[in-house]
Amino acid sequence: MTSALVVHDLHLAVRNGQVLLPILRGINLNLPQGEIHGLVGESGAGKTMLGRVILDILPPSAVITSGNVDYPAHRSSPSLNRKSAHRRRPHISLIPQDPLTSLNPVKRIGKQMGEILRLAHKDSSQQIHERAKQHLREVKIRNPGQVLQQYPHQLSGGMRQRVLIAMAFSTEPSIIIADEPTTALDVSVQQRVLRLIRDLQKERGTTILFVTHDLGVVAKLCDRVSLMHSGMILEQGKVSDVFQSPSHPYTRSLLEAIPRYDKPREKLSPVANDLQTQLIREADEYDRQRRV
Ligand SMILES: Nc1ncnc2c1ncn2[C@@H]1O[C@H](COP(=O)(O)OP(=O)(O)OP(=O)(O)O)[C@@H](O)[C@H]1O
Numbered sequence: 613m614t615s616a617l618v619v620h621d622l623h624l625a626v627r628n629g630q631v632l633l634p635i636l637r638g639i640n641l642n643l644p645q646g647e648i649h650g651l652v653g654e655s656g657a658g659k660t661m662l663g664r665v666i667l668d669i670l671p672p673s674a675v676i677t678s679g680n681v682d683y684p685a686h687r688s689s690p691s692l693n694r695k696s697a698h699r700r701r702p703h704i705s706l707i708p709q710d711p712l713t714s715l716n717p718v719k720r721i722g723k724q725m726g727e728i729l730r731l732a733h734k735d736s737s738q739q740i741h742e743r744a745k746q747h748l749r750e751v752k753i754r755n756p757g758q759v760l761q762q763y764p765h766q767l768s769g770g771m772r773q774r775v776l777i778a779m780a781f782s783t784e785p786s787i788i789i790a791d792e793p794t795t796a797l798d799v800s801v802q803q804r805v806l807r808l809i810r811d812l813q814k815e816r817g818t819t820i821l822f823v824t825h826d827l828g829v830v831a832k833l834c835d836r837v838s839l840m841h842s843g844m845i846l847e848q849g850k851v852s853d854v855f856q857s858p859s860h861p862y863t864r865s866l867l868e869a870i871p872r873y874d875k876p877r878e879k880l881s882p883v884a885n886d887l888q889t890q891l892i893r894e895a896d897e898y899d900r901q902r903r904v
């Protein structure tokens with residue numbers, strides 16, 4: 613099957629004065645069309661930076677020092693208008709982590725959705741309004757006309773995240789980067805939002821890179837998973853294989869740290885400090901060898 617997204621030996625650093633600080637160290641990913649790929653790793657591992665490379669929305673201080681990102685199924689997509697991420701990578705959308713700060717607080721939902729829909733369609737205002745309503749219905753918002761008239765602060769967290777999901781799918785992207793889309797929601801809303809993302813993905817065959825800290829979410833949602841630490845992918849494979857027989861000590865350690873309802877009395881073991889130290893040392897050693 614054609615790959616939707618290929619990341620090849622990607623190295624990225626952030627410029628700090630004269631110094632380049634390594635952030636991503638030799639990332640390789642190959643996502644077939646229609647795969648949901650979990651990207652797991654602790655805070656600072658580089659998950660968002662990797663998403664930003666794929667979306668081509670890097671901060672000015674970031675430098676790709678080697679490697680590349682390719683979209684084999686979309687080689688011919690227009691990508692020259694550098695005004696907005698949508699126009700640069702029209703076939704990729706983002707579902708961001710924080711639904712409140714990701715929406716513009718001073719614009720009604722209808723206006724914000726309209727701005728995105730106009731990038732893809734040359735419709736009249738009435739047609740855009742109808743399209744926006746339809747996209748809100750698809751994310752199970754029952755009163756789309758009313759929601760389009762509202763400001764973000766008038767909606768619940770779950771509703772705001774549904775709006776962002778509707779926006780992400782509204783441009784009919786072939787790839788979606790979902791950057792911890794449920795972390796800011798409470799557990800019962802999380803379940804509904806995850807189900808919604810999965811249903812929309814199945815219907816459309818979208819490829820999703822799903823960034824999360826939560827291995828439980830990966831088990832429910834993803835086909836394959838990559839585990840990241842210090843800008844490196846330590847383990848990658850089918851979710852069932854990685855969960856049943858993890859090959860890296862860090863993966864084993866993360867799996868042991870998940871509370872089990874079927875073994876409530878077992879003591880939880882956090883990721884050991886010496887393992888963390890060893891992984892950071894390995895990352896330093898990797899940098900030293902690359903410089904030689
Ligand atoms: N705009 C930026 N400028 C400079 N350095 C940055 C910038 N954004 C992130 N970094 C650095 O890049 C590294 C990776 O950050 P990133 O945000 O990708 O982590 P993450 O895995 O997404 O973490 P989290 O789970 O907390 O979201 C960190 O060391 C961070 O300090």
Ligand SMILES: [Mg+2]
Nearest residue numbers: 659660661791
């Ligand atoms: Mg992040």
